[in-house]
Amino acid sequence: KAGVTQTPRYLIKTRGQQVTLSCSPISGHRSVSWYQQTPGQGLQFLFEYFSETQRNKGNFPGRFSGRQFSNSRSEMNVSTLELGDSALYLCASSQTQGPPEETQYFGPGTRLLVL
Amino acid sequence: AQSVTQPDIHITVSEGASLELRCNYSYGATPYLFWYVQSPGQGLQLLLKYFSGDTLVQGIKGFEAEFKRSQSSFNLRKPSVHWSDAAEYFCAVGAPGGYNKLIFGAGTRLAVHP
Numbered sequence: 001k002a003g004v005t006q007t008p009r010y011l012i013k014t015r016g017q018q019v020t021l022s023c024s025p026i027s028g029h030r031s032v033s034w035y036q037q038t039p040g041q042g043l044q045f046l047f048e049y050f051s052e053t054q055r056n057k058g059n060f061p062g063r064f065s066g067r068q069f070s071n072s073r074s075e076m077n078v079s080t081l082e083l084g085d086s087a088l089y090l091c092a093s094s095q096t097q098g099p100p101e102e103t104q105y106f107g108p109g110t111r112l113l114v115l
Numbered sequence: 116a117q118s119v120t121q122p123d124i125h126i127t128v129s130e131g132a133s134l135e136l137r138c139n140y141s142y143g144a145t146p147y148l149f150w151y152v153q154s155p156g157q158g159l160q161l162l163l164k165y166f167s168g169d170t171l172v173q174g175i176k177g178f179e180a181e182f183k184r185s186q187s188s189f190n191l192r193k194p195s196v197h198w199s200d201a202a203e204y205f206c207a208v209g210a211p212g213g214y215n216k217l218i219f220g221a222g223t224r225l226a227v228h229p
């Protein structure tokens with residue numbers, strides 16, 4: 001079974017631009033969560049989607065948004081990019097919407113560099 | 116609010132030596148507890164998890180962890196470290212009402228000397 005895939009793997013943008021990252025969960029998984037990983041703040045939860053509905057949201061500004069499609073694929077969008085948005089963005093998928101007894105599987109991440 | 120503390124930012128051990136990575140959590144009830152490993156340029160891989168029952172949990176790659184409620188700890192151990200264990204290790208906590216949201220510790224970077 002294929003793992004979680006994230007595209008693109010690397011991305012360079014400039015301040016003020018917007019970016020869209022994509023995550024394809026493991027087949028049959030309906031929950032997708034997003035995390036931001038930076039050296040200063042570590043791993044921080046962005047949001048979680050289950051069956052196209054946002055179930056949970058972290059403490060990030062409204063510039064960060066996401067959505068989930070009927071095939072469970074998810075996208076996250078960051079508008080008006082700032083230098084501090086440079087990070088590794090990880091997505092994780094699981095079969096259920098929690099509690100997290102089911103194992104969550106993480107993708108390799110998308111590394112975003114904002115210049 | 117939930118929080119996770121990993122007191123050790125960096126740890127260096129010799130190959131074949133034993134390892135213990137510390138994790139303390141803050142949560143009112145028994146949380147869901149996890150250890151993940153991240154190799155350079157990779158995503159996170161689950162080593163083990165604890166929800167209830169036996170407080171000594173066995174995971175993959177020869178790792179185990181022990182849940183101690185009285186100390187709010189969930190330390191990761193391995194009796195004999197291999198060079199391939201060099202990576203960053205993250206302890207995480209989830210809440211029963213928090214869907215799949217995980218709160219991660221800052222991580223411990225493990226270096227292994229030959």
